Amino acid sequence: MTLKVQLRVPRTGFDVDVKFEVPAGRTLAIIGPSGSGKSTIVHAIAGIQEITAGRIELSGNVLADAVAHRPPHLREVGLLGQDPHLFPHLDALKNIAFGARAGGMDKSVAKVAASEWIERLGLQEIATHRPEALSGGQRQRIALARALAARPKILLIDEPFASLDVEAAMDMRSLVREELARTATSAIVVSHSAADTLALADDLLVLERGKIIQRGTVAEVFADPANRFVRAVVATLPAHPISIQEEQP
Numbered sequence: 001m002t003l004k005v006q007l008r009v010p011r012t013g014f015d016v017d018v019k020f021e022v023p024a025g026r027t028l029a030i031i032g033p034s035g036s037g038k039s040t041i042v043h044a045i046a047g048i049q050e051i052t053a054g055r056i057e058l059s060g061n062v063l064a065d066a067v068a069h070r071p072p073h074l075r076e077v078g079l080l081g082q083d084p085h086l087f088p089h090l091d092a093l094k095n096i097a098f099g100a101r102a103g104g105m106d107k108s109v110a111k112v113a114a115s116e117w118i119e120r121l122g123l124q125e126i127a128t129h130r131p132e133a134l135s136g137g138q139r140q141r142i143a144l145a146r147a148l149a150a151r152p153k154i155l156l157i158d159e160p161f162a163s164l165d166v167e168a169a170m171d172m173r174s175l176v177r178e179e180l181a182r183t184a185t186s187a188i189v190v191s192h193s194a195a196d197t198l199a200l201a202d203d204l205l206v207l208e209r210g211k212i213i214q215r216g217t218v219a220e221v222f223a224d225p226a227n228r229f230v231r232a233v234v235a236t237l238p239a240h241p242i243s244i245q246e247e248q249p
């Protein structure tokens with residue numbers, strides 16, 4: 001599976017105009033100032049934004065070009081955003097089972113798969129709770145399980161930790177990293193946070209007014225930031241990272 005992206009989308013005052021690839025099993029982070037076009041790219045790959053030129057190809061299948069536009073549910077692309085968008089009338093288990101069904105599983109197989117997700121994520125106590133009765137962190141876990149239960153070829157992660165507290169965000173990052181590796185799913189992560197980028201991504205693109213101004217591995221870009229924005233992102237990293245360990249009773 002390789003995702004090949006070449007696209008142009010006109011925005012107010014500039015075009016988002018980029019070309020890049022995500023090889024199998026890699027995670028690419030896209031960073032850039034607010035309004036630089038990160039969500040536009042993610043939405044175009046997910047199929048909720050049309051492109052005016054270019055071509056988006058996943059495992060050799062054309063998802064979009066200047067004339068074709070494959071609908072989102074037929075793209076084998078998962079989306080995990082800041083708002084988990086769970087179905088309010090379905091409990092946690094059924095939300096995940098919906099994802100498995102969307103990935104092509106029969107009803108009974110989907111139910112078993114959803115139960116396995118619940119168990120692996122340690123959410124047994126809230127399996128029959130509806131989203132309104134869950135915390136933000138629990139909702140994001142269910143949303144992650146629902147997205148991956150559909151067995152997407154690539155998961156698009158758009159600022160999913162922004163509304164979580166520091167500890168919940170840290171737990172979510174570890175979980176996402178583990179589950180992407182376990183399921184061998186590629187990913188694109190859009191975030192303002194250097195911590196997210198370091199924890200999740202292999203490669204990094206820096207975007208400014210719709211254009212890629214720097215690319216490389218995360219280590220390469222952070223070692224030699226091309227502009228003030230990347231320097232500011234790097235400056236938020238602790239100079240001496242501390243490891244947070246469980247408190248002893």
Ligand SMILES: Nc1ncnc2c1ncn2[C@@H]1O[C@H](COP(=O)(O)OP(=O)(O)OP(=O)(O)O)[C@@H](O)[C@H]1O
Binds near residue numbers: 033038039
């Ligand atoms: N439907 C639209 N039509 C035209 N322009 C749009 C539309 N939606 C967003 N824009 C503009 O396109 C630009 C890119 O927006 P986009 O949401 O992709 O940026 P972003 O980098 O994800 O920003 P943020 O970090 O704030 O989420 C912005 O200038 C925005 O105002």
